[in-house]
Amino acid sequence: MPCDFLLSCLNLEDTKQRQSRIIDKELHKQKRQLRRQMKILxxxxxxxxxxxxxxxxxxxxGDSFSDYAIQEFILTIRQNVIMGMKVLLDARRKLGIPWKDPLNEAPSKRVFNCDVQLAVEPNNFCQNFVPAICALWADSAVKLAFERRREYQxxxxxxxxxxxLPRIGLxxxxxxxxxxxxxxxxxxxxxxxxxAIQNVPFLFVDVGGQRSQRQKWFQCFESVNAILFLAAANEYDQVLLEDRQTSRIMEACAIFETIVNNLVFVEVAIILFLNKTDLLEEKYQRCLISDFLPEFLGNPRDIKQVKDFLLGIFDRCRKDRSKSLYHHWTSVIDTQHTHQIFSYVRDEIRRENLRQIGLY
Ligand SMILES: Nc1nc2c(ncn2[C@@H]2O[C@H](COP(=O)(O)OP(=O)(O)O)[C@@H](O)[C@H]2O)c(=O)[nH]1
Ligand SMILES: [Mg+2]
Incomplete structure (x- = not known):
């Protein structure tokens, strides 16, 4: 009996030592990974x-979304459809645009007054809302309201x-x-x-961008290797959702200015993404930049001049003129293009980190 007792004590001790060794090894691995980790804000x-x-x-x-995440996306997409149509219907009425087909008034009221939670419920959405929303979108009055979208959000x-929608509504x-x-x-x-990208662990940190969310940004500033700063290049004619008066592009510049000149980030690679290029290219001809930014003195129908001007606004915010600004024209909904851009970005971060330690 005492021998059994001794044996079990020894086993326990052995197990404890083994567990402790496993924990030590795990901690060591985590430390090593943290040292190698690239934190991108x-x-x-x-x-x-x-x-x-x-x-x-x-x-x-190749990290696929879970079934739960897919169901969440379906819900978000249905919400986007219902809320988007509500906004369009409200705008049509406020802008005083008459219906092409007056019979659309009744379904319009039904959609506008609906409870979104109930409307996104699968049967209700597919049977009752999709046909009505398709008919409303087909009416030229809603299209006209859409064309004037810069006047609202x-x-x-x-x-x-x-x-x-015909596909999404199935x-x-x-x-x-x-x-x-x-x-x-x-x-x-x-x-x-x-x-892990080519054996390097990358940690991406995404934050809320609206004014109310920005006080949370500083929590993420520690041990950052790079900042990808995104600015929507198509929003030169739009105002902020938050106050409905500040120019969106000027707000983006003001935020960029505080980040790029912040002493906390002197050793951080800052890369500007002038994003939504697809929407900029679709917009610049019908919505002239010179009508919204009078400082633009070039030819507003020349996309190169428009892009140079937009880049210039951001570039001029930087106080340190000793190096040039890393920037890319992006459309992040385009997978292939973003893939390509991200490989350039990785090179730029590497180059910048080497420059910091005097090796480049
Ligand atoms: N067409 C187009 N839409 C974009 C692009 N980038 C983002 N979006 C859309 O713009 C909206 C806002 O993007 P989101 O990533 O949520 O912005 P965030 O607030 O900065 O996180 C979403 O509906 C996106 O699908 C782009 O390059 N082109
Ligand atoms: Mg976001």
Whole structure:
């Protein structure tokens, strides 16, 4: 009996030592990984494309979304459709645009007054709302209200979802990656995502961009290797959702100015993404930049001049003129292009980190 007791004590001791060795090894591994880890902070105003870029990183590295996440995206997409149509209907009425087909008045009231929670319920959405919303979108009055969207606040993905509604409205609808990239849900708080890229652990930190969310940014500033600052290049004619008067592009510049000149980031690679290039290219001809930014003195129908001007606004914010500004024209809903851009970005971060230690 005493011998058994002794044996079990020894075994216990052995197990404890083994556990302690495993913990030590794990801690050592974590420390090593932390030293090698690249922490990348995504910053920029609300709706500049930060969370979309992060989704793109997941997609690019083959990290598929769980069934639960897919169901969440379906819900978000339905919410985007209902809320987007409500905004359009409100705008049509306020702008006094008459219906092409007056019979659309009744379904319009039904959609406008609906409870969103109930409307996104699968049967209700597919049977009652999709046909009505398709008919409303087909009316030229809603299209006209859409054309005047700079006069109110409409998300950039609403058109995509309305055009795709016959597919999205099917009972067995499964979102494609492109649908997921268009799904808009404002980020609250801080989201982190880690992925190993060519054996280097990358930690991406995504934050809410709207004014109310920005006081949380400083919590993420420690041991950052790079900041990807996103600015929506298409929003030169738009005002902020938060106060409905400040120019969106000027707000983006003001935030960039505080980040790029901040002493906390002297050793951090800051890379500017002038994002939503697809929407800029679709917009610049019909919505002349010179009408909104009188400082623009070039030819507003020349995309190169428009881009140079927009880049110049951000570039001039920088006080340290000793190095040039890393920047890319991006459209982060485009997987292939973003993949390419991200490989350049990795090189730039590497180069910048070497420069910091005097090796470049
Ligand atoms: N067309 C287009 N839409 C974009 C692009 N980047 C983001 N979006 C859309 O813009 C909206 C806001 O993007 P999101 O990533 O949520 O912005 P965040 O607030 O900075 O995180 C979403 O509906 C995105 O699908 C882009 O490059 N092109
Ligand atoms: Mg976000």
């Amino acid at each position: 995504l910053l920029g105003a609300g709706e500049s494309g930060k969370s979309t870029f992060l989704k793109q990183i997941r997609i690019m590295h 409409l998300g950039d993905s609403i058109k995509y979802f309305l055009v795709e 009972r067995d609808y499964k979102p494609t990656n492109l649908d997921i990239l268009h799904a808009r849900k404002a980020t609250k708080g801080i989201t982190e995502y880690t992925v």
